[in-house]
Amino acid sequence: MSPVVEKLNPRKPSALSIKRDAQRGNKRGRTVAINEITLEEVRDDAVKFGLATEVLYQMNAGKEASIYLAYWKNFPLILKAYRFWQSAQAKKSKGFFAPGRMQVIAAKEYD
Numbered sequence: 001m002s003p004v005v006e007k008l009n010p011r012k013p014s015a016l017s018i019k020r021d022a023q024r025g026n027k028r029g030r031t032v033a034i035n036e037i038t039l040e041e042v043r044d045d046a047v048k049f050g051l052a053t054e055v056l057y058q059m060n061a062g063k064e065a066s067i068y069l070a071y072w073k074n075f076p077l078i079l080k081a082y083r084f085w086q087s088a089q090a091k092k093s094k095g096f097f098a099p100g101r102m103q104v105i106a107a108k109e110y111d
Contacts, residue, residue, distance in 0.1 A: 019045065037066060037081055037083070039055070039057070039058055039068070042055055042058075042066070042068055042079065042081050043055040045081075046068075046070060046079060051070070051072075051079060052070035052071060052072050052077065052079060053071055053072055053073055054070060054071045055068050055069075055070040055071075055079065056068070056069045056070065056071070057069055059078075063083075064082060064083060065080050065081055065082045065083065066080075066081050067079070067080055067081075068080075068081065
């Protein structure tokens with residue numbers, strides 16, 4: 001994996017859309033069971049998508065996201081895992097838009 005951070009490409013599928021589509025299958029979004037994120041899920045996703053090499057523990061949790069202490073090789077970093085289906089600013093009528101929008105806002109802010 002390249003040490004350079006990749007710029008946001010709006011046409012490239014995001015980690016959020018890949019995971020959402022895999023979990024949803026051929027069902028409508030409203031029929032998919034909603035589960036709370038777990039440390040094991042965050043560990044698996046962080047390693048799978050190349051965000052961290054190790055996730056140690058959850059530091060804090062709120063209504064929108066959970067904060068985890070992780071490592072990329074020998075460097076400590078903080079992971080913020082947003083709730084997958086809902087956040088404080090999302091309504092059920094908006095569906096999946098709010099988490100996807102948060103990803104785009106974060107990419108633009110830190111690019």
